[in-house]
Amino acid sequence: MPSYKVSYFTFKGLGEPVRFMLAYANVDFIDNRVEWEDWPKLKPTLPLGQLPLLEIDGRAFHHCIPICRYLGSIFNLTGSNAVENYEIDCIADTVNELRLKIAMWYYSYKRVKNEKYDELINDSIPYYLGKIEDQAATKDGYLALKGKTTWADIYAVAIFDYIHDLMGYDIVKDCKNIKKIQQKIMSADGVKRYLKNRPADQIITFN
Amino acid sequence: MPSYKVSYFTFKGLGEPVRFMLAYANVDFIDNRVEWEDWPKLKPTLPLGQLPLLEIDGRAFHHCIPICRYLGSIFNLTGSNAVENYEIDCIADTVNELRLKIAMWYYSYKRVKNEKYDELINDSIPYYLGKIEDQAATKDGYLALKGKTTWADIYAVAIFDYIHDLMGYDIVKDCKNIKKIQQKIMSADGVKRYLKNRPADQIITFN
Numbered sequence: 001m002p003s004y005k006v007s008y009f010t011f012k013g014l015g016e017p018v019r020f021m022l023a024y025a026n027v028d029f030i031d032n033r034v035e036w037e038d039w040p041k042l043k044p045t046l047p048l049g050q051l052p053l054l055e056i057d058g059r060a061f062h063h064c065i066p067i068c069r070y071l072g073s074i075f076n077l078t079g080s081n082a083v084e085n086y087e088i089d090c091i092a093d094t095v096n097e098l099r100l101k102i103a104m105w106y107y108s109y110k111r112v113k114n115e116k117y118d119e120l121i122n123d124s125i126p127y128y129l130g131k132i133e134d135q136a137a138t139k140d141g142y143l144a145l146k147g148k149t150t151w152a153d154i155y156a157v158a159i160f161d162y163i164h165d166l167m168g169y170d171i172v173k174d175c176k177n178i179k180k181i182q183q184k185i186m187s188a189d190g191v192k193r194y195l196k197n198r199p200a201d202q203i204i205t206f207n
Numbered sequence: 208m209p210s211y212k213v214s215y216f217t218f219k220g221l222g223e224p225v226r227f228m229l230a231y232a233n234v235d236f237i238d239n240r241v242e243w244e245d246w247p248k249l250k251p252t253l254p255l256g257q258l259p260l261l262e263i264d265g266r267a268f269h270h271c272i273p274i275c276r277y278l279g280s281i282f283n284l285t286g287s288n289a290v291e292n293y294e295i296d297c298i299a300d301t302v303n304e305l306r307l308k309i310a311m312w313y314y315s316y317k318r319v320k321n322e323k324y325d326e327l328i329n330d331s332i333p334y335y336l337g338k339i340e341d342q343a344a345t346k347d348g349y350l351a352l353k354g355k356t357t358w359a360d361i362y363a364v365a366i367f368d369y370i371h372d373l374m375g376y377d378i379v380k381d382c383k384n385i386k387k388i389q390q391k392i393m394s395a396d397g398v399k400r401y402l403k404n405r406p407a408d409q410i411i412t413f414n
Contacts (some may be wrong), residue, residue, distance in 0.1 A: 050303075066293055086274075086276070090273045093272065
């Protein structure tokens with residue numbers, strides 16, 4: 001069994017999809033939560049000065065979505081042809097775009113934060129969630145491929161869990177098809193075990 | 208031969224990587240350049256209200272990087288195993304992050320534009336270019352895999368071409384290894400032919 005080590009900050013963020021992927025696959029991993037005061041020393045040693053970092057037998061992987069796609073391919077959570085893999089990539093990108101809009105609001109300067117919030121609540125969130133929920137309905141409780149859990153389902157569930165913290169409420173609470181996916185992933189043995197022991201977040205706010 | 212149609216605005220943007228992919232693969236495609244006044248009518252008909260849109264025999268594909276990865280897989284411009292494909296994804300994401308930082312400056316409100324510009328010029332651009340140039344040096348004039356052109360090379364060259372327009376100068380002019388890749392892609396038969404007939408950009412500015 002290879003050794004897996006995930007390094008990320010002390011909150012969910014872009015580390016959570018990687019943690020969820022490993023948990024779902026039922027592999028043991030070192031959950032290295034980097035304290036803010038250790039960050040300045042660690043940053044220059046990283047491939048692009050960023051976390052998450054995944055080390056597999058010491059080999060470094062960075063960039064959240066490429067890591068999840070890679071883990072998907074080794075844990076049999078991909079499609080069976082190029083079009084199916086496109087479907088997976090595409091919905092993961094859609095979820096990532098929504099995450100990015102929310103993160104840009106969350107970390108924005110106070111002077112533009114209120115106007116961005118209105119745009120999020122009235123436009124971006126309902127628009128993206130509508131599209132994602134419609135797709136989950138079409139795929140019958142999966143996000144990319146009907147009848148098969150893929151890395152995009154796991155990625156999305158972890159990202160929605162992170163978004164919950166950023167927004168202060170569960171944005172998918174009324175999306176019954178996304179909820180089905182969440183329920184399925186969160187109740188998988190490895191994820192259940194991970195969630196039971198997951199440390200409480202220490203969110204860092206910059207303003 | 209399937210029919211290919213790319214729809215994007217009248218400038219390079221995120222449509223250019225898709226146009227470059229098809230040009231590089233030497234396939235004929237309809238280069239549908241959407242005028243700004245036609246956009247409000249088109250937008251609600253699109254999968255996520257966004258361009259680029261690629262139609263292959265009428266089947267719609269959206270999201271720039273997933274499209275390029277998909278085209279890469281059908282045109283044999285991918286890696287030969289999961290780690291190689293991770294390498295390709297990873298460098299494409301790095302180029303995309305730089306593009307996003309530049310686009311966020313370009314399209315930002317005037318009131319924050321100057322301070323973002325300084326950050327770009329002094330930090331982000333040299334930092335990202337340093338990393339990308341170093342990798343291109345290691346891979347001996349390729350971006351992801353030594354000795355093999357992949358979709359990430361083509362994607363990156365098209366994005367740098369777009370960034371040239373946004374910044375008003377060629378940010379990679381002193382990066383001799385990135386220049387090698389650019390030279391290789393731009394002088395491929397299909398791309399050369401595309402560039403010869405490419406319409407002049409009509410850049411849209413919002414502020």
